[in-house]
Amino acid sequence: MSELVIEGLEIEYGRNVVVHGLDLRVESGEFVSLLGPSGSGKTSVLRAIGGYQAPSEGSIAIAGRDVTDVPPQGRDVGMVFQSLVLFPHMSVLRNVEFGLRTRKVRQPERRRRAMETLEMMQIAHLSERLPFQLSGGQQQRVALARALVVRPSLLLMDEPLGALDARLRLQMQVEIRALQHATGVTTIFVTHDQQEAMAMSDRVVVMRDGRIADQGGPEGLYREPRDRFTAEFMGLTSLLPVDVVRPAGDGARVRLAGTAHEFDATGSADPAGGEPTFVSLRPEDIHCTTQPVDGALTGKVMARTFRGVNTFVQVRVGDQTVLALQHRGQSLSEGAEVFVSWDAARARLVAGDAP
Amino acid sequence: MRGAMTSRRVLRIGVLPLALFYVFFFLLPALQFLRSSLYDSSESTDDGASLTNYRRALGSESVLDSLATTLGIALVTAVVSLLLAYLIAYHVVRGPAWLSRLIMVAALSSLFASAIARALGWRVLLADSGPLNDLLLALGVVDEPVRLINNTIAVTVGMVHVQVPIIMLALIPVIEAVPREMERAAYGLGESRWRTFLRVHLPLTWMNAVPIGLIAVMATAAYFTTPALLGGGRVLVLPILIQQAAQVLFDYATAATLAAILSIVIVAIACVVLVFTRWRRTIRERGHA
Numbered sequence: 001m002s003e004l005v006i007e008g009l010e011i012e013y014g015r016n017v018v019v020h021g022l023d024l025r026v027e028s029g030e031f032v033s034l035l036g037p038s039g040s041g042k043t044s045v046l047r048a049i050g051g052y053q054a055p056s057e058g059s060i061a062i063a064g065r066d067v068t069d070v071p072p073q074g075r076d077v078g079m080v081f082q083s084l085v086l087f088p089h090m091s092v093l094r095n096v097e098f099g100l101r102t103r104k105v106r107q108p109e110r111r112r113r114a115m116e117t118l119e120m121m122q123i124a125h126l127s128e129r130l131p132f133q134l135s136g137g138q139q140q141r142v143a144l145a146r147a148l149v150v151r152p153s154l155l156l157m158d159e160p161l162g163a164l165d166a167r168l169r170l171q172m173q174v175e176i177r178a179l180q181h182a183t184g185v186t187t188i189f190v191t192h193d194q195q196e197a198m199a200m201s202d203r204v205v206v207m208r209d210g211r212i213a214d215q216g217g218p219e220g221l222y223r224e225p226r227d228r229f230t231a232e233f234m235g236l237t238s239l240l241p242v243d244v245v246r247p248a249g250d251g252a253r254v255r256l257a258g259t260a261h262e263f264d265a266t267g268s269a270d271p272a273g274g275e276p277t278f279v280s281l282r283p284e285d286i287h288c289t290t291q292p293v294d295g296a297l298t299g300k301v302m303a304r305t306f307r308g309v310n311t312f313v314q315v316r317v318g319d320q321t322v323l324a325l326q327h328r329g330q331s332l333s334e335g336a337e338v339f340v341s342w343d344a345a346r347a348r349l350v351a352g353d354a355p
Numbered sequence: 356m357r358g359a360m361t362s363r364r365v366l367r368i369g370v371l372p373l374a375l376f377y378v379f380f381f382l383l384p385a386l387q388f389l390r391s392s393l394y395d396s397s398e399s400t401d402d403g404a405s406l407t408n409y410r411r412a413l414g415s416e417s418v419l420d421s422l423a424t425t426l427g428i429a430l431v432t433a434v435v436s437l438l439l440a441y442l443i444a445y446h447v448v449r450g451p452a453w454l455s456r457l458i459m460v461a462a463l464s465s466l467f468a469s470a471i472a473r474a475l476g477w478r479v480l481l482a483d484s485g486p487l488n489d490l491l492l493a494l495g496v497v498d499e500p501v502r503l504i505n506n507t508i509a510v511t512v513g514m515v516h517v518q519v520p521i522i523m524l525a526l527i528p529v530i531e532a533v534p535r536e537m538e539r540a541a542y543g544l545g546e547s548r549w550r551t552f553l554r555v556h557l558p559l560t561w562m563n564a565v566p567i568g569l570i571a572v573m574a575t576a577a578y579f580t581t582p583a584l585l586g587g588g589r590v591l592v593l594p595i596l597i598q599q600a601a602q603v604l605f606d607y608a609t610a611a612t613l614a615a616i617l618s619i620v621i622v623a624i625a626c627v628v629l630v631f632t633r634w635r636r637t638i639r640e641r642g643h644a
Contacts, residue, residue, distance in 0.1 A: 050539075050543060051542075051543075052539050052542075052543075071542070072539065072542040072543045073542055073543075073545050073546065073547060074545075075543075077543065078543070079539070079540065079543040081536045081539070081540060082536075083534060083536055085534060085536045085537045085539075085540045087537070087540075087541075087555055087559075088559065089558045089559055098541070098544050098546070099544035099545055102544055102545035102546045102550075103545055146540075146544070147543075150544065150545070
């Protein structure tokens with residue numbers, strides 16, 4: 001059953017329309033990320049689901065019940081805000097008990113359930129502390145516990161990890177995902193960080209200018225983006241301008257613009273609206289070798305960036321620059337002449353103007 | 356850096372004329388006036404400073420009655436005004452733009468009206484044959500006009516009217532200091548608006564409202580016009596006694612004594628309240644996320 005059904009959602013601030021006729025279904029137990037740059041409308045959609053933003057058109061149904069006109073109090077939704085907003089004058093325990101109190105859960109049941117949730121988050125020993133006595137990660141857990149303790153049908157999270165440092169962020173990503181698996185709560189997670197969205201979600205919904213640009217599983221979106229925007233937003237990529245020679249199979253034969261070099265690519269060969277077409281290549285799919293390879297382009301290493309876990313090289317090919325991952329055991333130095341090749345299956349045809 | 360130094364120096368020099376003006380035209384005359392409270396007015400022989408005037412004043416039942424009336428009106432006014440102003444300021448901060456604009460215009464225009472005009476307005480409204488009594492009679496709540504004027508209630512109503520707009524303006528930043536998402540979090544957890552106000556907003560902000568309430572207490576206790584006009588000579592607050600002593604009886608020593616007593620009592624109340632509420636703990640210090 002769909003836990004959340006959004007149909008034709010429109011949101012305006014004054015005369016400014018920020019969400020245009022959005023449709024979205026989220027299945028029970030699913031973890032869905034709304035991913036997009038700032039101003040893409042992702043937070044507005046989340047606020048509308050929580051009941052904090054009245055839509056100008058469209059409907060929202062949670063667990064089969066139309067809640068379009070229901071205030072936040074009646075929606076059975078747990079929300080974790082970007083700024084967490086723990087109640088500063090209440091202990092951790094009282095913060096977590098807050099939603100149980102409003103639901104008229106009496107003591108000792110109330111305390112038992114709150115402590116149970118705190119134990120699940122491994123912060124039971126902090127129950128008597130005030131929020132300001134907690135570290136960022138601990139506050140994060142309290143905010144989650146406060147939202148989850150009432151067992152909402154839907155958990156909404158608005159960039160909750162934004163304030164954490166990189167290391168803690170990774171750890172919390174893993175923890176939140178594990179917790180979501182354990183509780184099975186349907187979750188909608190708003191973020192502008194594509195790595196975070198890919199690492200945590202069952203499904204990523206990419207938003208742009210108040211519309212859904214693309215959606216799918218993290219790998220599908222990364223490997224087979226629908227258009228140039230998604231290709232660039234879902235991670236590092238090199239875009240090579242091409243002309244379509246002829247459709248071939250489920251892809252096309254293309255020619256690198258300004259050259260006679262032809263190769264195969266996957267994806268739609270027939271972009272709408274005559275937008276410029278490109279081949280998108282992920283850095284790990286580009287092979288740079290010092291030995292000649294059949295059908296390879298020749299290039300020159302312009303720059304080398306060591307990142308610890310891997311090393312990137314920028315290679316000049318004709319009048320284009322591609323970004324490639326240096327493969328294991330390789331050592332490409334700046335200025336080296338290399339042969340650049342890729343698997344045809346990994347060359348993805350995308351269309352679109354520069355964002 | 357150098358610019359900051361220069362502007363600080365300019366500021367320091369610029370403050371000087373004001374400070375001198377304050378010392379010569381307020382502080383010195385005030386001290387001179389208060390000094391006269393230490394010299395006995397009834398004896399012609401000058402035998403040095405003593406607390407005779409204070410002993411006499413504090414032994415007088417009418418002075419103690421007056422002190423109690425003054426403080427009573429001031430406290431009730433401050434509490435009622437704080438509650439009303441809190442609700443109004445909340446709507447200015449959180450309500451729709453048209454409502455907050457309307458309230459601001461109403462509050463500011465009432466501040467521009469003179470205290471005398473406002474008090475006389477209440478005299479008309481509260482008169483025996485005034486609109487309020489007409490309404491009560493028409494509704495059958497009472498059979499004959501109720502005495503609404505020339506008593507403590509009338510003075511308190513008038514004082515609340517004076518204080519509410521001022522307190523409301525002072526409370527706006529206090530309420531704005533609570534992030535909107537704090538309320539949203541409470542709504543999302545199923546709490547009603549009214550109970551969110553009681554359980555989240557009030558506990559977070561009341562400490563910052565305490566000094567504002569104290570200002571209302573002090574300003575009310577020192578107010579002369581409203582008690583004089585709405586009390587009809589029956590509500591003898593200390594400022595009225597001081598005025599009578601100074602301008603009717605020309606007894607400056609007594610006037611000074613009463614003024615000193617009023618000041619000391621108010622300062623003492625302020626100290627006690629501030630110490631007990633530790634109002635300096637701001638929301639941020641209390642660990643606002």
